[in-house]
Amino acid sequence: MAVGGLSFELQKEEILALIGPNGAGKTTVFNCLSGFLPADEGEIYLEGRQLGGLQPFQICQLGMARTFQIVKPFLTISVLDNVMVGALAREKSTATAKQKSIEIIDFVGLSAWTGKEAQGLPLPLRKRLELARALATQPKILLLDEVMAGLNPTEVDELIALLKEINRRGVSIFLIEHVMRGVMALSRRVIVINYGVKIAEGSPEEVVRDKQVIEAYLGKEFLDAQG
Numbered sequence: 001m002a003v004g005g006l007s008f009e010l011q012k013e014e015i016l017a018l019i020g021p022n023g024a025g026k027t028t029v030f031n032c033l034s035g036f037l038p039a040d041e042g043e044i045y046l047e048g049r050q051l052g053g054l055q056p057f058q059i060c061q062l063g064m065a066r067t068f069q070i071v072k073p074f075l076t077i078s079v080l081d082n083v084m085v086g087a088l089a090r091e092k093s094t095a096t097a098k099q100k101s102i103e104i105i106d107f108v109g110l111s112a113w114t115g116k117e118a119q120g121l122p123l124p125l126r127k128r129l130e131l132a133r134a135l136a137t138q139p140k141i142l143l144l145d146e147v148m149a150g151l152n153p154t155e156v157d158e159l160i161a162l163l164k165e166i167n168r169r170g171v172s173i174f175l176i177e178h179v180m181r182g183v184m185a186l187s188r189r190v191i192v193i194n195y196g197v198k199i200a201e202g203s204p205e206e207v208v209r210d211k212q213v214i215e216a217y218l219g220k221e222f223l224d225a226q227g
């Protein structure tokens, strides 16, 4: 069983983090929430509405968008067209979808790449494209699966600022992240899972001092480095 008996709430306009070792079941949680994998048991609600049995595109239309840990752009079409695919999930008019996509591409800092094929983007920029595509669907909740992986410290800082701004505009964020600096800077609450089971939940400061979390995931070195 990849994930079992996991229960939690994401508050409106909150930033909640999900952390834990590789293989703990984090991405599986996202797959269940976003409809990519049907959960065998349990219930998922978005603003009181049951999501069980809905397809990913339906869940997206209800306001939950995700990024993929292994980025999945359409390689041979432009950055603009990639983002427009997301925008057209919400907008009927192609002209409006295009306008909104251009704004979002600018917002995530990809303007110079608008007309370029997605396959020309280095990984850090593909991560931004992934974010832009999800944002283009105008989500209420954004699920971010390791968007900081492989970024240098400056790029992490830029992304932290960007995510704070997205949240300030009213989007709730649920993020899976190994980059603890990002987790500490962004989240108000953190859930820690190991072997598909919740082992801790609390403020970032609380969970990083939790004995079980240190043993299962962070390591004593992390705490020593924090002072």
Ligand SMILES: Nc1ncnc2c1ncn2[C@@H]1O[C@H](COP(=O)(O)OP(=O)(O)O)[C@@H](O)[C@H]1O
Residues within 6 Å of the ligand: 002, 020, 021, 022, 023, 024, 025, 026, 027, 028, 029
């Ligand atoms: N489609 C799948 N079928 C079977 N097992 C899977 C599948 N996807 C992931 N797993 C397994 O489920 C566990 C949790 O995986 P995952 O959710 O990707 O972990 P994490 O994102 O925390 O690294 C791992 O043991 C993984 O090998």
Ligand SMILES: [Mg+2]
Residues within 6 Å of the ligand: 026, 027, 028, 069
């Ligand atoms: Mg994962």
